[in-house]
Amino acid sequence: MNQELHTTTIEPPRGLLNLNWTELWHYRELLWFLSWRDIKIKYKQTLLGFLWAIIVPLVNMVIFGTIFGGVAGIEAYGLNSYLSYLAVLVPWHYFANSLTMSSQSMVQNSEMLTKIYFPRLFSPMSALISNLVDLVIGIGILLVAMAVFGVLPAATAIFLPLWILIVMLTALGTGLFFSALNVRYRDVRHMIPFLVQIWMYVTVLFPFGKILARWGMKGYICAINPMVGAVEGFRWLLMHNAMTNPATAQPFSQVLLLNAIGAPVLVTMLLVGLYYFKRTERVFADIV
Amino acid sequence: MSKSIAIDIEALGKRYRLGETVDLARNFRETLMGLPRYFKHKAARATKRLAQQISGAAEAGAAARRDEFWALQDIxxxxxxxxxxxxxxxxxxxxxxxxxxxxxxxxxxxxxxxxxxxxxxxxxxxxxxxxxxxxxxxxxxxxxxxxxxxxxxxxxxxxxxxxxxxxxxxxxxxxxxxxxxxxxxxxxxxxxxxxxxxxxxxxxxxxxxxxxxxxxxxxxxxxxxxxxxxxxxxxxxxxxxxxxxxxxxxxxxxxxxxxxxxxxxxxxxxxxADHHEDIDLTAHPNRLPGAKPVFTKMRTLVEGRPGTITSMGGPIDFEVDYESPRPLRGFRIGVIIRDLNEQVIVNFSPSHQCPDKLNEAPAKGTIRCHIPAFNLMAGTYRVEIGCADNDGELDRIPDVSEMTIIEKDVFGTGRIPNQHHGIIYLPSQWSTSWETAWTPCRL
Structure with a gap:
């Protein structure tokens, strides 16, 4: 009755990753629908709604800028410390929210997973996509804050999407891993807030320039955390033309090196996450 | 044009490992605690396999695989x-x-x-x-x-x-x-x-x-x-x-x-054929938490034979064995039939028909409930049993078993009432003013 009839073969799973790209493409609309659902329900029955996407980074900016910038005197490349912290907190919040949400996604969607087939990857992936709305709002606030402090965004800001992609992929690798682990062990739910908190401190607290000044080349070890390269890149792309003092300005080569160190780690995280996810995927419906 | 095949299933099987589905450890601690048992189990398996190889006994293999369960086999x-x-x-x-x-x-x-x-x-x-x-x-x-x-x-x-x-x-x-x-x-x-x-x-x-x-x-x-x-x-x-x-x-x-x-x-x-045995109630998984296990066994007879599937209108017997540490004063018992939507269809209890029958129940006994005509529509029903005495509720097992009723031409007209006509059917007599002598329709 229909034009071409698609043939599906159901067999015991084998192979390491076996990603079915055609199938992912075929179901692409569903990924959009799941993301759209996550966006819709995120702020349902809240008084302030989307304002939360503005409040959280702003409050954090004030805390970090005042305590670490003002009291502890940590300053980055001669930038205003409020601005400098907001620039790394915006991508960081995107990462933290995406990781938290995606690691919960499989368990939260368990009712669907045990009844309907769809590419399971979409469940954690939709969390990444839906959080992009908050990221865009965050970048908007960042631009407003820059205007307030009289800093013009650098032209290199057009490369921001590339660094957003790095953040997304880091969140995807870890999110896939933890969402699958969460299906087996609900401990993950209690573990994630800890992990996110510790990860935040090692990522956003000290600008890399400070680490380099203190530890020298050994400081580059911290770049095995791909998020360091990501947030440093984020800040540099937007604000490097405000680093006017040549003595403290961050050279682009430093940003590149950080990301070069982080890249293989990122790829490994992605592969491990994907592998573990695909492996657990087979038994999701039986053990969730 | 010959019809093409829509679904082609070849030697399909699905195995569950017991423990994978039932009591899978849900947190690390449990997993860690389970490790010694796991290794012991593995070791036992290996020993068994070794013994099997030495003695060549096929039986041992079957024993080793007892923790597996084939939900589907060779379809x-x-x-x-x-x-x-x-x-x-x-x-x-x-x-x-x-x-x-x-x-x-x-x-x-x-x-x-x-x-x-x-x-x-x-x-x-x-x-x-x-x-x-x-x-x-x-x-x-x-x-x-x-x-x-x-x-x-x-x-x-x-x-x-x-x-x-x-x-x-x-x-x-x-x-x-x-x-x-x-x-x-x-x-x-x-x-x-x-x-x-x-x-x-x-x-x-x-x-x-x-x-x-x-x-x-x-x-x-x-x-x-x-x-x-x-x-x-x-x-x-x-x-x-x-x-x-x-x-x-x-x-x-x-x-x-x-x-x-x-x-x-x-x-x-x-x-x-596969429903001869009594249902053992001593450790029934569906027993209500906190209930005192008084019921020990249950049998369902359909048309006098053990079974849980019968035609519409057939006779059904529920037989329940119970055992209690002491005689039961003011014993009451009930069998509740629900449909799959949890709607109560009917409740059988001696409390209405013969209220004093179980007043002086001994510590151990069997109670039988005979229903001459089970007038439910075709479908599947859930059975619940419960009992109480003067001191309050004793035992209760929702979903103790299932009954399946199959369509039957109960009125002999070829017109079978079904679930769209209601939950139960009752024979009724019909007569009209224009027929001589108010002749009733056959029953």
């Missing part, structure tokens, strides 16, 4: 395009597992299945409904989850809404819907899928009477359009009505494939 089936096939079997026979494999929710352990065309399953309506979203939003979300394209949903949107009869509440969050409205909306979306292959698992009985008829018509319409339909139901009447072919599953294997009438007969006789 071979070819379902032609356009066939409407009913899958029959007792609970645990593997029906759901088969449907889950075909709808790719869980993978098989062995064998393969080849599916030609789009397959949609209605394993349960309303999957993916989100309470915070409005009716309109949920139609789109649910449609997409069930595999519809956005354009397709947009095209059928009005039809879906009209079918569900929820026009006025389209922009209300679904959490404010009544359960009936929710079910209607969910079914409406599912009923407008147009896959080549449709898998239906017990979704017919939703909503009120009028809506049920509408659902049945819609399903029939889909089937008549040449779609392949796989249908799982406990309702033999619906299966007979819908399907041409039946597949009987017994303990994970295909026991019979053939015309639906024969399949139903086969199912009934197999159910008689």
């Amino acid at each position: 071979n089936l070819q379902i032609a395009e356009g066939e409407v096939i009913g899958i029959i079997g007792r609970n645990g026979a593997g029906k759901s597992t088969l449907l889950k494999i075909l709808s790719r929710i869980t993978p098989p352990t062995t064998g393969r299945a080849q599916i030609t065309g789009r397959l949609s399953s209605l394993l349960e309506v309303g999957t993916g409904f989100h309470p915070e979203l409005t009716g309109r939003e949920n139609i789109f979300l649910n449609g997409a989850i069930l595999g519809m394209r956005k354009a397709e949903i947009t095209r059928k949107f009005d039809e879906i809404v009209a079918f569900a009869e929820t026009e006025k509440f389209l922009d209300t969050p679904v959490k404010r819907y009544s359960s009936g409205m929710r079910v209607r909306l969910a079914f409406a979306v599912a009923a407008h899928l147009e896959p080549e292959i449709l898998v239906i698992d017990e979704v017919i009985a939703v909503g009120d009477f009028d809506f049920q008829i509408k659902c049945i018509r819609r399903m029939q319409h889909l089937a008549n359009e040449g779609r392949t339909v796989l249908f799982v139901s406990h309702n033999m009447g619906v299966l007979r009505h819908f399907c041409r072919t039946g597949v009987v599953l017994v303990q994970g294997r295909v026991a019979f494939v053939g015309p639906i009438e024969d399949a139903v007969d086969r199912y009934v006789s197999s159910a008689h």
